[in-house]
Amino acid sequence: xxxxxxxxxxxxxxxxxxxxxxxxxxxxxxxxxxxxxxxxxxxxxxxxxxxxxxxxxxxxxxxxxxxxxxxxxxxxxxxxxxxxxxxxxxxxxxxxxxxxxxxxxxxxxxxxxxxxxxxxxxxxxxxxxxxxxxxxxxxxxxxxxxxxxxxxxxx
Amino acid sequence: xxxxxxxxxxxxxxxxxxxxxxxxxxxxxxxxxxxxxxxxxxxxxxxxxxxxxxxxxxxxxxxxxxxxxxxxxxxxxxxxxxxxxxxxxxxxxxxxxxxxxxxxxxxxxxxxxxxxxxxxxxxxxxxxxxxxxxxxxxxxxxxxxxxxxxxxxxx
Amino acid sequence: xxxxxxxxxxxxxxxxxxxxxxxxxxxxxxxxxxxxxxxxxxxxxxxxxxxxxxxxxxxxxxxxxxxxxxxxxxxxxxxxxxxxxxxxxxxxxxxxxxxxxxxxxxxxxxxxxxxxxxxxxxxxxxxxxxxxxxxxxxxxxxxxxxxxxxxxxxx
Amino acid sequence: xxxxxxxxxxxxxxxxxxxxxxxxxxxxxxxxxxxxxxxxxxxxxxxxxxxxxxxxxxxxxxxxxxxxxxxxxxxxxxxxxxxxxxxxxxxxxxxxxxxxxxxxxxxxxxxxxxxxxxxxxxxxxxxxxxxxxxxxxxxxxxxxxxxxxxxxxxx
Amino acid sequence: xxxxxxxxxxxxxxxxxxxxxxxxxxxxxxxxxxxxxxxxxxxxxxxxxxxxxxxxxxxxxxxxxxxxxxxxxxxxxxxxxxxxxxxxxxxxxxxxxxxxxxxxxxxxxxxxxxxxxxxxxxxxxxxxxxxxxxxxxxxxxxxxxxxxxxxxxxx
Amino acid sequence: xxxxxxxxxxxxxxxxxxxxxxxxxxxxxxxxxxxxxxxxxxxxxxxxxxxxxxxxxxxxxxxxxxxxxxxxxxxxxxxxxxxxxxxxxxxxxxxxxxxxxxxxxxxxxxxxxxxxxxxxxxxxxxxxxxxxxxxxxxxxxxxxxxxxxxxxxxx
Numbered sequence: 001x002x003x004x005x006x007x008x009x010x011x012x013x014x015x016x017x018x019x020x021x022x023x024x025x026x027x028x029x030x031x032x033x034x035x036x037x038x039x040x041x042x043x044x045x046x047x048x049x050x051x052x053x054x055x056x057x058x059x060x061x062x063x064x065x066x067x068x069x070x071x072x073x074x075x076x077x078x079x080x081x082x083x084x085x086x087x088x089x090x091x092x093x094x095x096x097x098x099x100x101x102x103x104x105x106x107x108x109x110x111x112x113x114x115x116x117x118x119x120x121x122x123x124x125x126x127x128x129x130x131x132x133x134x135x136x137x138x139x140x141x142x143x144x145x146x147x148x149x150x151x152x153x154x155x
Numbered sequence: 156x157x158x159x160x161x162x163x164x165x166x167x168x169x170x171x172x173x174x175x176x177x178x179x180x181x182x183x184x185x186x187x188x189x190x191x192x193x194x195x196x197x198x199x200x201x202x203x204x205x206x207x208x209x210x211x212x213x214x215x216x217x218x219x220x221x222x223x224x225x226x227x228x229x230x231x232x233x234x235x236x237x238x239x240x241x242x243x244x245x246x247x248x249x250x251x252x253x254x255x256x257x258x259x260x261x262x263x264x265x266x267x268x269x270x271x272x273x274x275x276x277x278x279x280x281x282x283x284x285x286x287x288x289x290x291x292x293x294x295x296x297x298x299x300x301x302x303x304x305x306x307x308x309x310x
Numbered sequence: 311x312x313x314x315x316x317x318x319x320x321x322x323x324x325x326x327x328x329x330x331x332x333x334x335x336x337x338x339x340x341x342x343x344x345x346x347x348x349x350x351x352x353x354x355x356x357x358x359x360x361x362x363x364x365x366x367x368x369x370x371x372x373x374x375x376x377x378x379x380x381x382x383x384x385x386x387x388x389x390x391x392x393x394x395x396x397x398x399x400x401x402x403x404x405x406x407x408x409x410x411x412x413x414x415x416x417x418x419x420x421x422x423x424x425x426x427x428x429x430x431x432x433x434x435x436x437x438x439x440x441x442x443x444x445x446x447x448x449x450x451x452x453x454x455x456x457x458x459x460x461x462x463x464x465x
Numbered sequence: 466x467x468x469x470x471x472x473x474x475x476x477x478x479x480x481x482x483x484x485x486x487x488x489x490x491x492x493x494x495x496x497x498x499x500x501x502x503x504x505x506x507x508x509x510x511x512x513x514x515x516x517x518x519x520x521x522x523x524x525x526x527x528x529x530x531x532x533x534x535x536x537x538x539x540x541x542x543x544x545x546x547x548x549x550x551x552x553x554x555x556x557x558x559x560x561x562x563x564x565x566x567x568x569x570x571x572x573x574x575x576x577x578x579x580x581x582x583x584x585x586x587x588x589x590x591x592x593x594x595x596x597x598x599x600x601x602x603x604x605x606x607x608x609x610x611x612x613x614x615x616x617x618x619x620x
Numbered sequence: 621x622x623x624x625x626x627x628x629x630x631x632x633x634x635x636x637x638x639x640x641x642x643x644x645x646x647x648x649x650x651x652x653x654x655x656x657x658x659x660x661x662x663x664x665x666x667x668x669x670x671x672x673x674x675x676x677x678x679x680x681x682x683x684x685x686x687x688x689x690x691x692x693x694x695x696x697x698x699x700x701x702x703x704x705x706x707x708x709x710x711x712x713x714x715x716x717x718x719x720x721x722x723x724x725x726x727x728x729x730x731x732x733x734x735x736x737x738x739x740x741x742x743x744x745x746x747x748x749x750x751x752x753x754x755x756x757x758x759x760x761x762x763x764x765x766x767x768x769x770x771x772x773x774x775x
Numbered sequence: 776x777x778x779x780x781x782x783x784x785x786x787x788x789x790x791x792x793x794x795x796x797x798x799x800x801x802x803x804x805x806x807x808x809x810x811x812x813x814x815x816x817x818x819x820x821x822x823x824x825x826x827x828x829x830x831x832x833x834x835x836x837x838x839x840x841x842x843x844x845x846x847x848x849x850x851x852x853x854x855x856x857x858x859x860x861x862x863x864x865x866x867x868x869x870x871x872x873x874x875x876x877x878x879x880x881x882x883x884x885x886x887x888x889x890x891x892x893x894x895x896x897x898x899x900x901x902x903x904x905x906x907x908x909x910x911x912x913x914x915x916x917x918x919x920x921x922x923x924x925x926x927x928x929x930x
Contacts, residue, residue, distance in 0.1 A: 003648065024734060028623065028648070028705070072293040085648070090720070090737070092407045093713035093868055097247045100710070103739050104281035108299055109290075114644055117710070117737035119723050122897040126414035135419075138382040144418055158493065179579060183468065183493070183550070227448040240493070245565070245582070248558035248713055252402045255555070258584050259436035263454055264445075269489060272555070272582035274568050277742040313803065334889060338778070338803070338860070395803070400875070400892070403558055403868035410865070413894050424799055427865070427892035429878050432587040537758040557872045562712045569746035573764055574755075591879035600884075603847040609883055692913040717867045724901035728919055729910075 002030040005085040005116065008074045011036050011051045012044050015132055017124035019058055019147045021089040024118055026065060033081055034059075036069045045133045058147045075110040084112055091120040091127075157185040160240040160271065163229045166191050166206045167199050170287055172279035174213055174302045176244040179273055181220060188236055189214075191224045200288045213302045230265040239267055246275040246282075312340040315395040315426065318384045321346050321361045322354050325442055327434035329368055329457045331399040334428055336375060343391055344369075346379045355443045368457045385420040394422055401430040401437075467495040470550040470581065473539045476501050476516045477509050480597055482589035484523055484612045486554040489583055491530060498546055499524075501534045510598045523612045540575040549577055556585040556592075622650040625705040625736065628694045631656050631671045632664050635752055637744035639678055639767045641709040644738055646685060653701055654679075656689045665753045678767045695730040704732055711740040711747075777805040780860040780891065783849045786811050786826045787819050790907055792899035794833055794922040796864040799893055801840060808856055809834075811844045820908045833922045850885040859887055866895040866902075 005025055011018060011034070018034075025032050034055050038048050052067050059065040070077040078086065086106065088099050096117075103115035120127075127145055135142045136154075143151050160180055166173060166189070180187050189210050193203050207222050214220040225232040233241065241261065243254050251272075258270035275282075282300055290297045291309075298306050315335055321328060321344070328344075335342050344365050348358050362377050369375040380387040388396065396416065398409050413425035430437075437455055445452045446464075453461050470490055476483060476499070483499075490497050499520050503513050517532050524530040535542040543551065551571065553564050561582075568580035585592075592610055600607045601619075608616050625645055631638060631654070638654075645652050654675050658668050672687050679685040690697040698706065706726065708719050723735035740747075747765055755762045756774075763771050780800055786793060786809070793809075800807050809830050813823050827842050834840040845852040853861065861881065863874050871892075878890035895902075902920055910917045911929075918926050 027734065028736065073290065073295050076293070076295070090716065092411070093716050094249065094404065094407045096710065096713050096716040097249045100739055101247070101281040101283070101286070104742055105286050105300075107739075107741075108281075109295065114647065115739060116648065117739075119720055119727075119735060119737075121727075122724055122900055125897055125900070126411040126418075128411070131411070131415050135383065138386070140383050140386070140419065145415075182579065183581065228445065228450050231448070231450070245561065248561050249404065251555065251558050251561040252404045255584055256402070256436040256438070256441070259587055260441050260455075262584075262586075263436075264450065269492065270584060271493065272584075274565055274572075274580060274582075276572075277569055277745055280742055280745070337889065338891065400871065403871050406865065406868050406871040410894055414897055417894075417896075424802065425894060426803065427894075429875055429882075429890060429892075431882075432590055432879055435587055435590070538755065538760050541758070541760070557876070559714065559869065559872045562714045566712070566746040566748070566751070570751050570765075573746075574760065591876040591883075593876070596876070596880050600848065603851070605848050605851070605884065610880075693910065693915050696913070696915070714869065717869045721867070721901040721903070721906070725906050725920075728901075729915065 003085065004031045004033065004081060004083040005029040005087040006033045006035045006074070006078050006081060006083045007087045008035040008037060008077070010044065010129065011055060012046055012129050013051060013132060013146060014055050014058060014150070015124070015127050015129055015145055016147055017089060017120055017127045020121055020124060021087065021118055022059065022065060025087045026062065028116070029085065031064045031066065032087070033083060034065065034067045035074070035077055036067065038069050038071050054150045054153070058149045073109070075106050075113060078113055079110060084114060086113065086115045088115060088117050089120045090117045091125045158240065159186045159188065159236060159238040160184040160242040161188045161190045161229070161233050161236060161238045162242045163190040163192060163232070165199065165284065166210060167201055167284050168206060168287060169210050169213060169302060170279070170282050170284055170300055171302055172244060172275055172282045175276055175279060176242065176273055177214065177220060180242045181217065183271070184240065186219045186221065187242070188238060189220065189222045190229070190232055191222065193224050193226050209305045209308070213304045228264070230261050230268060233268055234265060239269060241268065241270045243270060243272050244275045245272045246280045313395065314341045314343065314391065314393040315339040315397040316343045316345045316384070316388050316391060316393045317397045318345040318347060318387070320354065320439065321365060322356055322439050323361060323442060324365050324368060324457060325434070325437050325439055325455055326457055327399060327430055327437045330431055330434060331397065331428055332369065332375060335397045336372065338426070339395065341374045341376065342397070343393060344375065344377045345384070345387055346377065348379050348381050364460045364463070368459045370459070383419070385416050385423060388423055389420060394424060396423065396425045398425060398427050399430050400427050401435045468550065469496045469498065469546060469548040470494040470552040471498045471500045471539070471543050471546060471548045472552045473500040473502060473542070475509065475594065476520060477511055477594050478516060478597060478611060479520050479523060479615070480589070480592050480594055480610055481612055482554060482585055482592045485586055485589060486552065486583055487524065487530060490552045491527065493581070494550065496529045496531065497552070498548060499530065499532045500539070500542055501532065503534050503536050519615045519618070523614045538574070540571050540578060543578055544575060549579060551578065551580045553580060553582050554585045555582045556590045623705065624651045624653065624701060624703040625649040625707040626653045626655045626694070626698050626701060626703045627707045628655040628657060628697070630664065630749065631675060632666055632749050633671060633752060634675050634678060634767060634770070635744070635747050635749055635765055636767055637709060637740055637747045640741055640744060641707065641738055642679065642685060645707045646682065648736070649705065651684045651686065652707070653703060654685065654687045655694070655697055656687065658689050658691050674770045674773070678769045680769070693729070695726050695733060698733055699730060704734060706733065706735045708735060708737050709740050710737045711745045778860065779806045779808065779856060779858040780804040780862040781808045781810050781849070781853050781856060781858045782862045783810040783812060783852070785819065785904065786830060787821055787904050788826060788907060788921060789830050789833060790899070790902050790904055790920055791922055792864060792895055792902045795896055795899060796862065796893055797834065797840060800862045801837065803891070804860065806839045806841065807862070808858060809840065809842045810849070810852055811842065813844050813846050829925045829928070833924045835924070848884070850881050850888060853888055854885060859889060861888065861890045863890060863892050864895050865892045866900045
């Protein structure tokens with residue numbers, strides 16, 4: 001049976017930290033689904049379509065990396081996709097505390113589901129999409145923090 | 156003098172984690188007041204009346220467990236009720252950092268007031284009302300996470 | 311070359327914790343700029359003018375302590391001011407995790423910039439502006455938590 | 466039934482932080498047993514007899530505060546004493562993580578046993594016996610950190 | 621290419637927490653090597669031979685789970701075994717901070733090596749071998765905390 | 776008055792993380808004293824003389840960076856040296872919790888003394904002398920982790 005992992009997030013926008021997690025998860029799983037959450041009650045900086053296109057441009061050639069959007073609970077999306085793994089990056093112990101709660105609850109709802117954690121690489125350990133948005137909003141240069149493949153859209 | 160503890164929160168809705176804290180605090184105090192905060196600037200998922208009824212249904216038979224609503228500072232509510240203790244559950248070290256700040260400030264405002272902490276039991280250490288609301292909002296089944304006495308309202 | 315530090319924040323309102331950091335940073339630097347952030351997307355409790363006046367009243371006599379407002383990225387403000395240091399207070403490990411991310415990103419954007427941390431003194435380690443606002447909103451007495459020089463405005 | 470709490474530790478030596486926890490626990494329980502652990506594999510700075518005498522001198526008049534020594538598991542000592550509560554002080558989130566593990570294991574071994582946590586008061590939040598020993602060893606003055614009743618022995 | 625993971629530790633003795641990590645890692649990897657560290661400068665409670673036998677008894681039937689001992693750096697052992705993954709369990713944020721340091725250093729020494737983290741299940745989140753040894757040393761019953769397959773040796 | 780900072784530690788041996796802190800502290804202070812603790816009860820891997828020579832070789836040309844050894848309390852050493860500042864690097868929130876305790880106690884013993892914290896740069900955030908010693912002990916190559924100026928002694 002193929003080992004499929006879901007990597008859920010807002011990706012608003014995708015960062016170099018996200019890129020690193022996907023590429024390293026790819027070494028571990030037969031397929032990685034980058035799952036872009038779309039939550040009616042949340043305001044996003046970039047529209048869903050844009051966020052998905054960027055992810056596709058970052059991983060253009062590997063058919064085992066797919067981009068999907070989803071609504072509702074992440075566990076339900078995993079079930080639909082036949083995925084038994086969620087993959088998440090850990091940067092700080094605050095991340096860990098948060099992810100532990102989500103991971104434990106997910107396991108109670110869907111007992112077969114396992115959450116796998118990878119370490120953020122040190123140079124991206126401070127990075128998140130909210131910082132990138134803040135830089136964009138204030139006319140700074142976000143390119144050091146986003147994947148090279150999409151630099152062209154942030155000149 | 157009777158030892159009365161206030162257990163403050165939003166209880167939006169009450170979880171099995173809350174239930175466990177109240178029952179265990181009951182072993183320690185002569186009376187426990189479950190104090191449902193009502194903050195004009197906050198949006199609640201369930202109306203105050205509903206949140207209070209559910210708590211009453213969870214603890215129907217023990218006159219030493221009372222449900223009250225309050226507005227304003229928790230310390231002022233404690234003073235009105237003649238309560239010298241606040242009781243809180245601790246799940247994670249993030250909880251602890253937050254509660255420590257609140258507890259220290261409360262003690263500066265009302266020097267006689269003591270905050271008592273109980274550990275969340277391991278099986279509820281990942282649980283909070285926000286996760287329960289998220290499950291409800293997405294048509295999941297929240298019953299594993301809420302007290303049995305009110306399961307009938309979540310079919 | 312003069313050593314200038316920027317102490318950025320919302321100061322909504324200035325607390326005794328802020329006051330302590332500024333006075334202690336003053337022992338270390340030739341000049342300290344208390345930099346009041348003004349973010350179009352954020353709602354403040356007190357208007358910018360009021361927040362700045364209070365800071366001026368707290369440090370009336372030392373020409374090396376200046377109050378300024380700024381918009382945009384803190385690193386850009388530091389550059390404009392010729393400041394090579396940011397100073398921040400640390401209360402809890404949650405503070406630390408947050409500040410570490412900001413400090414690392416700032417250093418990537420502006421390599422010469424160094425963030426310097428001072429410890430909150432124990433009696434203020436629980437204090438923040440949000441707690442002060444909460445007390446004011448609920449008709450409590452915030453004076454134990456704000457600098458003496460501005461007590462007159464909180465009777 | 467009387468509510469008896471055990472406050473276990475090495476008390477090598479007792480600090481002002483310990484003193485504060487005992488006095489505040491006394492407001493909550495009918496009796497507090499200060500339980501001085503004696504572990505054959507551990508080296509203590511002060512002999513057991515001395516550590517116990519000092520505690521007795523700190524709480525001379527309250528028959529509800531007793532000093533006892535014990536060997537073996539703390540849960541076994543609680544059972545022998547008919548104590549259903551352990552009381553512990555929390556200073557930092559590192560304390561919390563450590564205490565949570567011990568508290569959960571204790572509860573698995575002795576299901577009726579509840580661990581109750583009090584916050585270290587801010588001025589003692591940095592204090593522990595190891596720091597006091599270090600000061601003594603280096604001919605510093607430990608008196609600011611130990612209870613007044615035993616200052617006479619540290620001139 | 622086969623995906624082999626090393627699960628390094630002292631296993632002094634193996635706990636139910638370890639057992640859970642191995643079984644769940646088994647779902648993810650083609651092979652799991654339980655690697656029992658033997659460090660000349662460390663005192664162990666149980667001899668190496670005993671610790672290894674117990675692990676073998678816990679996983680008797682799955683040829684993809686192997687027990688090995690090793691000396692020296694874990695990264696060197698991984699290289700010898702052709703393993704590109706280390707697997708570790710995370711219980712607390714203290715665990716996380718420690719593991720992050722080790723994981724980052726390991727990656728600097730052996731760039732292809734990836735550390736994969738699984739969450740301790742809530743009921744084992746307080747458990748470690750040191751607690752088990754403490755129970756044994758004090759004539760308590762360690763069986764709730766060790767794998768069923770080896771209960772016979774702890775009557 | 777000159778601003779002198781003490782950077783205390785064991786430096787057993789000095790790492791690239793230490794080197795970075797000293798160089799960055801040098802931008803802030805008029806003088807930095809690298810203070811090598813010598814504690815009779817502690818076993819060091821390298822002798823004091825060796826640890827001090829290495830530090831001297833790392834900072835050969837700047838008369839404002841001095842190496843000294845000391846025994847006893849760090850605060851007493853600061854007093855003797857006329858230093859009003861201690862400088863420390865912060866890598867993790869565990870570091871922070873530890874340093875906060877030491878910093879608060881130091882301030883109670885010597886009220887004029889201020890502890891200043893700098894962030895470990897991300898690439899050294901996992902690094903400490905104990906990891907370096909472990910690599911040396913196991914015949915690994917420690918050079919990526921120690922200052923270039925002393926690589927010649929670790930071939």
